[in-house]
Amino acid sequence: MKALQDLAIFVEAAKHGSLTGAARQLDVSPAVASAAIKRLETELGSPLFVRSTRSLRLTQQGEQFLRYSEQALDLLQQGQQQLQNADKIQGSLLISAPSDLGRDVILPLLDAFMSLYPNISTRLSLSDEQAKLFSQPIDIAIRYGVLGDSSMIAMPLVKDNRRVLVASPEYLAQHKTPAHPLDLKHHECLFYELNEVRYNRWQFHRQEEDIAVSVTGRRASNDGGVVRQWALSGKGIAYKSALDVKADLNAGRLVPLCTDWQGELAPLHLLCPSRQQLTPAVKALHRFLRDQLA
Structure with missing residues (x-):
């Protein structure tokens, strides 16, 4: 050269x-x-x-x-x-990730990661049920939310990710666009539920003001991807992680609502059961995902 x-x-x-x-x-x-x-x-x-x-x-x-x-x-x-x-980063990684994020965001990033590191093989387990890292053969888990178990090694991927209110243009063409979170009481809302707990109390923040709205609707699922599909097909308003719907918002398939309010924090982390499992492959994957998701 x-x-x-x-x-x-x-x-x-x-x-x-x-x-x-x-x-x-x-x-x-x-x-x-x-x-x-x-x-x-x-x-x-x-x-x-x-x-x-x-x-x-x-x-x-x-x-x-x-x-x-x-x-x-x-x-x-x-x-x-x-x-x-x-050539030095090698091995097999069993990765647990949320279904919606895993299918639409993590999957293509894993393909790019494996192209960079040809000696890495991966197994991707997609479920909104939180994998038990200590009792299941999971090497790493990708999870949303504020972490409560301090015994695990948590490596931030997107610290400032938040939930956002979204609806399709078709839904908004038939219903008045909410101007305030309290207006959600008059709308069909789409719920995520896990272990029979329905997450129908949505929180928002603006300057010094905090508000929690108990919303109602006829559709609920334990799969975040289903909730997103309902929103895309005009069935109602969803309260989703910004990472899950970023591509839909950019393409205009979904529209952000009440944008002068912030949704609750939903930071994304890569979790590892112990420091002994922080292999070069895990560290490389963390760096790659953090940089790409930024």
Whole structure:
């Protein structure tokens, strides 16, 4: 990669103020270093150095180009390290995730992660029932909510995720759009329930004001994906994690409601039963998901 070598020579020459110093650092001849700088200057159509008999000094164009050259070489080094580490990160991961988030968000991200790390295999268990990490053969779990069990290792993925009120354009065309959370009492609301507990008390915050609204409706499911599908098909208003409906909101399939109010926090974490199970593969997956979900 001659172009990359030319950039490296340019950066080292700027650092040492000398072609000889750059050549010595990169183990090339001074003639090779000189030819590299001339190639760059010809391609850019600008002088990079002011030359004297004893030293080199960057021109104004050279100072500008140096910043980009350093960034390019840093990115290259990161890519090389990632490829080298990919061979070291290996093993099988059994992952538990909520059904809606897992199917629509985590699944494609896992495919991308496995493309980066060819020695990783995964098993994805999708359920809104919370997996018992200590009694089930689960390596890691992806969970919403404020955590109560401090014995587990919790690694944040999206700290500030919140629930949002959403409805389809079709539903809103037939019903008056709620302007305040209390207006929900006059709407058909879609419920999520778990272990026979129906989550029909929805909380909101605005400046110094907090409000909890007990809502009603004829549809409830223990699968968050079903609640989302009901909302998409115009059956009512849902109170969903922003991560679950981000793509629908961006595409206009769902519309956010009462946007001057904040829904309750629903932070997303990656959980591991113990520090002994924080393998390089688990750490790599956490970094990848955190960066992608950000």
